[in-house]
Amino acid sequence: MARLDPLPEIAEQAAYYGDGFLHNNIFWPMEHTKQMVAFYRQRFEHYGHGRADQAIVGLGGQVFVRKDSQKAWDEFRPYFDNAPVYGHGPSMEDFTRETPLTVGSPQQVIDRYAAFREDVGDYQRQLFLVDHAGLPLKTVLEQIDILAEDIVPVLRAEADKHRPTDVPSDPPSHADLVAKARAAGEATDLHVVGEDRWTGRRAEDDADETADAVTR
Structure with missing residues (x-):
């Protein structure tokens, strides 16, 4: 097995108990995310909780969205460039290419996040980070509105449409x-x-x- 990052123990513990596994992948490339989720699924099946593809998985994500893609890039770039965590580091172009951060229109967010299932399989939870990079409260609230109105309903419908009937849509309580x-x-x-x-x-x-x- 290829080397895992320093936290495979979290995936192992979740698999042991049959719990869901949220991979907070907001700073990781998809190659790493695929590796961690595959490890969790393998161990979930090993412990007898079901097939690997039936394991409960969640992913992290970051977005900045405006109706017009170029306006999103222009507005978010000053915040990104001076963000407490990733400011003065990789360019926004590199960061959006190599991590889940998506800056653009609602359709661009939908297209990218709907495609994640091709890498990690059907998954049940998607966490979006919107209060980041020093954004003002007004902007954060606008982001939440766009997610709720234009993005999340479409992603939920896409997930339901493609998910096999024997793969759960909700984690066990x-x-x-x-x-x-x-x-x-x-x-x-x-x-x-x-x-x-x-x-x-x-x-x-x-x-x-x-x-x-x-x-x-």
């Missing part, structure tokens, strides 16, 4: 996983409401122990 574990005889000791289904502990217990350790 904690209650779903507990019920599944109980049905399989893996959680016979879960008699306390709120108790963790794997360790038999509750978050409150850990908090109490931590407090005791601090006061000792």
Whole structure:
């Protein structure tokens, strides 16, 4: 297997428990994203939670959108060039080519993000970062409106149209996983409401122990 980045443990942990895996790929090229998602899917299947293509996956993303593509580039460039994180580094052209950052029209965002399924398979969640690069609140709120009105409904419809019927559209809830574990005889000791289904502990217990350790 090719080398993974320093956080394959997160994908491994999510796969072990049968949880969904959100790859926060906003600074990574698609080659890396494909590698991490493929690793998670492989381990999800290894632990018996279903086929690899049935694993619950989410991706990160960044956009700056205006109705006119050139206006989007002209407006966003000063913010990008001086952004606290990526300012004074790679050019906006390089960054939009090599990472999920997409600057342009709603259709350009739709085309690019709808195509991600070709690289990582059908996935269930798409996170958009819009409050970035020092954008003023008014602009951020405008971005949210464009996403809600022109982009997200189309992406959701495209995902539903292409997703196979035996690939879930929603991740299981904690209650779903507990019920599944109980049905399989893996959680016979879960008699306390709120108790963790794997360790038999509750978050409150850990908090109490931590407090005791601090006061000792």
